[in-house]
Amino acid sequence: MxxxxxxxxxxxxxxxxxxxxxxxxxxxxxxxxxxxxxxxxxxxxxxxxxxxxxxxxxxxxxxxxxxxxxxxxxxxxxxxxxxxxxxxxxxxxxxxxxxxxxxxxxxxxxxxxxxxxxxxxxxxxxxxxxxxxxxxxxxxxxxxxxxxxxxxxxxxxxxxxxxxxxxxxxxxxxxxxxxECVPRHRKTRRRQPISTSAVNRLYEANVTLNATPLVSRRRYIMLRLLEITGGRRIEISQIKVKDIEEAIKTGELKLFSAKQSRHEAYRFVPVTQTDLKDLQSFIKHYRQRVIRKTIGHTNDHSMLFINNDNGLPLEIDTLGTEFYLLRKAAGIIDEEACLHAFRHRYITNIFRNLIKTHRYQSEGDLRSALLSTETLKLKVMEWTGHSNIDSLDRYIHLAFEAESNFQNTMNLIKGKNVIDSLRVILKEYSCQFKISSRTPELIASLSGVVDEAASELEKLLKASEESCDS
Known part of the structure; x- marks a missing residue:
């Protein structure tokens, strides 16, 4: 050695x-x-x-x-x-x-x-x-x-x-x-949620890096899953193809919960059909091709993230390496951008949306609502994977710091999530059209995503109109 x-x-x-x-x-x-x-x-x-x-x-x-x-x-x-x-x-x-x-x-x-x-x-x-x-x-x-x-x-x-x-x-x-000689613990500096500017720069950097079609798309899917699920690195790495297929039916993606006392603990996170269609496209047009060329469909292990060279499940440390490459290419030096910062962003945004929807006026109002409304408390804890409600306090504080108005309804929030997802997806496809020779496949894939987004927005609009009529 x-x-x-x-x-x-x-x-x-x-x-x-x-x-x-x-x-x-x-x-x-x-x-x-x-x-x-x-x-x-x-x-x-x-x-x-x-x-x-x-x-x-x-x-x-x-x-x-x-x-x-x-x-x-x-x-x-x-x-x-x-x-x-x-x-x-x-x-x-x-x-x-x-x-x-x-x-x-x-x-x-x-x-x-x-x-x-x-x-x-x-x-x-x-x-x-x-x-x-x-x-x-x-x-x-x-x-x-x-x-x-x-x-x-x-x-x-x-x-x-x-x-x-x-x-x-x-x-x-x-x-x-x-x-006596071991350095004493200093007060831990809490990481802040990753900013929208940094997220956008990471997506843009992905297009500039020289990589195979699967690796480039895999990096993009990694960023999307971090953004829309709030999953930890290990939780994202454990997502399987069958989890995506089931989520398309239910609207909720199954995630392994890493910090639970039970060995096999899972939670279910709501994900838009627009994003699920995009994930399905990655599986169909990128993942399946590599599986077919390497280990073959009969030996498919179902893990979403795979190695480009051998088709085996991607090592968890590779996600960290990939993010490092993206951050370096994006030139992000003005904030501490890391995989876990996406989780802070996701949880903070949950509370921002609750503030907008229910018009809570203070941190105490929202905290009281979580404690007194069992359904709301359990749902938020399920989405975030927390076992102790006190752990959510810092995110409530961050949400009130970031939020200053209360004009959106729940359906508008859901619609905004669809539009935000579609905006990111369209931007990525625009870049892919400029550098890829696989135009017919990209058009077919994009068409499916746009159709799903239109359908989802139409349903939300109809629901909003019905709510106003009642």
């Missing part, structure tokens, strides 16, 4: 671990998507793997090829590499060693930008948190080791912190290991 090679492998989809031996033989259970940590020389790092296995048995997420366990593996890789380079075993670490390890993380320079540090203090804190938990795990496995503690060889201690979860004053206790 090279010095910079990743130090982990992921177990395959058919991997199983033994549970117990019975008369019928060995009983096994699924063990796919578990990271396996290695030393830099390629040998297995047994102690680190026992720690990960313990996390797996406690039900830690391994969604999307590793989940929480993969995060732990990546964080522990830094300690494994440092111990290997310095010829020190985990159980022989001292406080001086740990301080040297932290200092190495803090001073390491970025290989592409030598004047910049490779990682922030917050990242170092996160890495050290996993490392301290791992060392505490080892300390518990070896009686008398005294590796970690106020009087241990590494002078760390456990502290319990009270964290307020919302305006209601509800608090939860969090216990974690702390060490």
């Amino acid at each position: 090279t010095p910079q090679s990743k130090l982990y492998l992921i177990t395959s989809g058919d991997c199983r671990l033994p549970l117990h031996a019975g008369q019928g033989g060995v009983v096994t259970y699924p063990a796919h998507d578990i990271p396996q940590l290695l030393w830099p020389d390629g040998t297995i790092c047994w102690l680190a793997n026992i720690f990960l296995l313990n996390g797996y048995r406690k039900g830690r997420s391994r969604k999307n090829k590793g989940g929480t366990l993969l995060t732990w593996a990546k964080n522990l890789s830094h300690l494994i590499r440092w111990c290997y380079q310095n010829k020190i075993d985990f159980i022989d670490l001292t406080d001086s060693h740990f301080k040297m390890f932290i200092n190495t993380l803090l001073i390491e320079k970025d290989t592409e930008q030598p004047s910049e540090k490779r990682r922030s203090e917050q990242q170092v804190t996160t890495i050290c948190s996993t490392v301290l938990n791992f060392l505490a795990f080892l300390d518990g496995k070896y009686p008398g080791l005294n590796l970690l503690g106020p009087t241990g060889r590494i002078r760390a201690e456990q502290k319990t912190f009270k964290i307020m979860t919302g305006r209601s004053g509800t608090t939860i206790n969090r216990t974690s290991w702390v060490h």
Whole structure:
């Protein structure tokens, strides 16, 4: 392995671990998507793997090829590499060693930008948190080791912190290991919703980048889904073709909910038929062509986002890379544009629409309505994927900051969503006509989208007229 090679492998989809031996033989259970940590020389790092296995048995997420366990593996890789380079075993670490390890993380320079540090203090804190938990795990496995503690060889201690979860004053206790040299948590700077200007620049940048037809269209679809669903990166990556097909019938798109206690939790988000027609067009004219040329329709896994070269499901990290390329091409330096900022934009817009529709005059009015109206509260929480209503408070505040008038009705809001979607879609097609040789296919695809938008707007207009008559 090279010095910079990743130090982990992921177990395959058919991997199983033994549970117990019975008369019928060995009983096994699924063990796919578990990271396996290695030393830099390629040998297995047994102690680190026992720690990960313990996390797996406690039900830690391994969604999307590793989940929480993969995060732990990546964080522990830094300690494994440092111990290997310095010829020190985990159980022989001292406080001086740990301080040297932290200092190495803090001073390491970025290989592409030598004047910049490779990682922030917050990242170092996160890495050290996993490392301290791992060392505490080892300390518990070896009686008398005294590796970690106020009087241990590494002078760390456990502290319990009270964290307020919302305006209601509800608090939860969090216990974690702390060490004097680990950077302290600073107040987290909350990301703002991505601006309309930045969104438009991202769409425009996509057309300028040199890419295959599928990749270019896939980037556009990624942006659209981020904008119209408010999904997290992992949630967008898990959308399947059958989810789009079902949404066309119901008007609601099924999304995997990442931050729920249940392992398989989903929510349903309303999406316009105009957008669904556009998604269907991507599947029919771009995705299916690559599937046919690569893995074949009989082996189709149904994941919406696929690799252009082999037709396999797209890696979740590729979405981040694609967004980075778009942001760089768009020259967005005046705000913190990232995938998650689309989620903030989506949720804030939900509350802006509620303010317009129900004419709430203050943040307190809207918050009271959410608490007193069970249907409204549950629907908003379902759309956003929040399990705690207090988590929505900051978006209510952002919505009132952004909203200054109250003149639209619900049907007009829905109509505006259709028109906004159509405007973005038409702009994209206009660019495609200038650079693509596949004009007949583009015309057929655009015709279907426009027809769907006209039909949807006609229904909304009729509904508004009926409402006025009544």
